[in-house]
Amino acid sequence: MDESAPGAGGMFGRVAILAVSSIAIVFGAGVIAGILAAHADDGGGPFDPRLIAIVAGIALAMTGAGWAALRAFRAMARAGGRPTARERRGRLTIIAAALTGMLIAAVLIFFDPTAEGIFSNAPLPAGVALALALIIAVPVPIASYYWHRRIVDEQESNAFRTGAMLGLYAFWLAAPAWWLLWRGGLAPAPDGFILYFLTHLVAGIGWMWGKYR
C-alpha cells in the first residue's frame, strides 16, 4: 500500500489554494461590507446597477474561492487515507485558529467596513479592543505551546524554523527600509500592522513550503 501523494508538490499547492481562498473570502466580505456602508452613508436609496454588478461579481468570486477551498480541503483529507491521531489534533487546532482569526477579522470589519478592512487604523471601542487583545494574548500562547509540544513533529518543526527565519528577515529588511524611505519623504509613515502582516505572510509561506514541498 503506497500513499506517496501526501507531502508531494501537489500538497503545497492545495495548502496555498486553501490559504489564498480563505483570505480572498475575508477580503471580499470586507469589500462588500464597505460598499454597503458607503451606500448607507450616502443616504441609501435604490442601488446603481453598476454597484449591483460589482457586488455580484465579488460575491461570485467569493463563491468560487469557497468552492476552490472546499475542493482543496477534501483533496487534502483524501490524500493518504486515515489521518493519524497527531494529524487529527493538528487539523482541529488549525480549524480553531482559523475560526479565531476569522472572528477577529469579522469584528474589525464590522467596526470599520471600509476598503481598508482589517488593515484599518481607525479607533475601536475600548471594550472591543481589550476583548480582541485578550483573545490574542491568552488563548493563542496556550494553543501555540500545545501545538509545538503535542502536534508538530521534527520535520514540521524544522519547516516552522525555516518560515520563522524568513519572516524575521522580511521584518529586518522591510521595517528599516520603509522607515528610511519615510524619513526621505518617499513613502508614508511605516504601518506596524502592514509590517506584521508581511512578516506573517512570509513566515507562513516558508513554513508551508518547508512542510509540503
Place this chain on the structure above:
Amino acid sequence: MNNRLRVLRAERGWSQAELGAQLSVSRQAVNAIETGKYDPSLPLAFRIGRLFGLAIEDIFDDGHTGTDNG
C-alpha cells in the same frame, strides 16, 4: 541523502500513515524523508533503524564511500 525507507516500508506493506504512527511523525515527514527532502534527526534515524532491525547506514546513504573523517 538517499535512503531505502520507501522500499523497506513497501516490503512490510505499510502505508506512510502506518509507518508515521509507529515513528510518531506525520505522513508528510515520512514522505519528505523518503523523497530525500528532509534528513531525519539522529534520534529519529535510530528509531527508524530499530523499527526495521537495521543499522542506520544500512538505510541511509550519504554517498560517502571512504573511511576517512574528512
